[in-house]
């Protein structure tokens with residue numbers, strides 16, 4: 648049983664005076680409810696394009712995408728987004744940013760304040776509710792973005808390289824936080840990264856994409872035990888998965904380089 652169904656999807660971008668860019672070529676994948684799925688692939692393979700389709704920000708040229716059996720025909724807060732460059736509303740405080748969706752839904756002040764308190768605590772930002780985004784570090788802003796997406800109680804969380812702009816230490820802290828939140832809430836997540844460690848650490852399923860035109864090259868179920876933490880990175884099983892995915896990515900890089 649799948650929640651998200653991506654079936655035979657292709658995307659071509661028209662470019663002036665040149666042949667169209669085939670960003671995605673016949674991509675199919677399914678995401679089961681309450682699972683964490685990761686798409687990993689080289690730069691330019693179409694990862695962001697795929698996520699933008701699911702977000703409803705773009706439409707496929709061929710194929711179809713359904714959530715709960717219903718076609719996706721535009722953005723909706725049932726699909727929460729956390730992107731690398733996702734900007735918070737700078738004129739709103741942390742608390743107001745988190746409460747933004749529930750307020751649009753007409754939720755009472757008390758109910759949305761309760762949601763904001765709970766989520767601000769869940770992302771370890773207790774005490775920062777009245778701060779403005781400009782007063783926060785990059786990692787803290789991404790925590791707010793995550794809390795804001797969760798406040799809408801989305802059917803699926805779409806994350807496009809959300810930690811890509813962070814330094815490696817902050818990135819690990821964010822990965823642990825996301826693992827903790829996922830363990831507690833079991834949201835369905837579709838996460839994009841080009842970082843193999845991140846993909847294995849977070850994912851129940853990892854889909855490896857080929858270089859352009861983007862296709863799903865291989866899909867695997869990562870059976871590392873949960874709950875997971877950063878210490879999983881050094882286990883033998885982790886290394887086994889890493890070797891396998893590195894091999895796939897390397898073969899792809901060689902193919903593209905014409906080797």
Ligand SMILES: Nc1ncnc2c1ncn2[C@@H]1O[C@H](COP(=O)(O)OP(=O)(O)OP(=O)(O)O)[C@@H](O)[C@H]1O
Nearest residue numbers: 660668670689690691692693694695696697841859
């Ligand atoms: N609007 C557009 N017009 C023309 N080409 C585009 C457009 N958007 C994306 N592309 C091209 O489609 C391909 C896939 O882009 P996409 O951003 O989805 O890749 P990606 O895997 O997310 O890359 P990265 O990891 O570098 O962010 C790239 O070659 C890109 O240049």
